[in-house]
Amino acid sequence: MSKVQKLPTIRRLPTYLHRLNEMRKDGVEIVATPELAKYMNLEAIVVRKDLAATGVTGQPGVGYKVPELIESIRAFLSWDNTSEAVLIGAGSLGSAILGYEGFEEYGLRIIAAFDSDLTKIGSTVHGREVFPVSRLAELTRRLRVHMGIICTPAEHAQEVADALVAGGIWGIWNFANVSLKVPDNVVVQREVIAGGLAVLSVKLNKLKHELQEQED
């Protein structure tokens, strides 16, 4: 399985997309890189390169057409066709994700939730029915869902992943703080929230040191 290129660009694309959707709603038809760059806290040339990576072209001296940009980014990320997912673990994090309405913008629809807590089963969370995890593999297969979002405690994440694999899953978005073992033909994206905290910590420390130097 070969490697995905332009990782940093890919990570930035959803943010452009979100801003562009806002602009379109506001009736903006043309946008130039300096404006997006300012929004993103990036250099304009980074933005230009990112947009070019998706295949659009702009008009020199003018900018890019907002609708074209949106389409190009969505196509590049394969977000032009909504894909369906199941979510496992309807605790506080799972509920937060189920309640987040922005995912439609990102081509994702969560169609069902699973939990091991018997009191939750049969209820709905943000409009999705909660099923018992014992039915996860079966329903994943029957619903022909290709993505699973794991929001369980770390200690149950591997069994959930196994069930998803048994159900024929293609991709797993893993919010549990563990490394999952899956076959080669399944893609896992592990979300490590503390990664951002680490970056913030280092930036803060750097700032602190710079201020101290100024005092000298």
Added chain:
Amino acid sequence: MSKVQKLPTIRRLPTYLHRLNEMRKDGVEIVATPELAKYMNLEAIVVRKDLAATGVTGQPGVGYKVPELIESIRAFLSWDNTSEAVLIGAGSLGSAILGYEGFEEYGLRIIAAFDSDLTKIGSTVHGREVFPVSRLAELTRRLRVHMGIICTPAEHAQEVADALVAGGIWGIWNFANVSLKVPDNVVVQREVIAGGLAVLSVKLNKLKHELQEQED
């Protein structure tokens, strides 16, 4: 304000740290890079470089001492002294973050929550009292807190950021889907959850194409 180096390394460090803490709890005293690499789904040499960046040294032919590694990573990230934070927006995402017990491991203690919902004020969420946002600037200053975690809807994030800045904040961890305007002496780390989804989408698509090629 100069740039932070070794970003990818910094983002990986919390994951090493988490695993190392588990190992220590299990009584493991020595660890070698191949093992960590397997856990991280990385090449061993990446791990060795990452660890070296924090300043530790290992024993050729043996590995690293687990406690030393932990200390080195924590010191590098300034996580050896717990720092305090306030959280704004006690909705589902805010609650999820308040309920996450792993942050102590990452040197972070959330000491208070704020919300604009009058029915929440005075109650506690996962052990933290909820204060009205109107008191955010005042309490931030009085509590001498240096980090704010924004979990409000996007439309209120800027006013919250302004209040934090007024309260003398140093760093903001922003989970709202907007770009915040803050003075130069305040660091913002924006968490874009959809970035991970974008990476997953691209990987999935790549996999799909590779499978199709094999069929030919």
Added chain:
DNA sequence: CGGAATTTGATAAAAAAATATCTATACCGT
């Protein structure tokens, strides 16, 4: 209508990150 300012896109350069190679050190089993 003309010149200044803006912006894209192409090309080139620099910086950062990942990967490879090699050497010295330690362990393990015999």
Added chain:
DNA sequence: ACGGTATAGATATTTTTTTATCAAATTCCG
């Protein structure tokens, strides 16, 4: 004790990402 295997660390190389430079296209303003 010895030879095979495993590992860290130093150095070098390659790849990826970011940044710079410049020409061509467009707009705006006088």
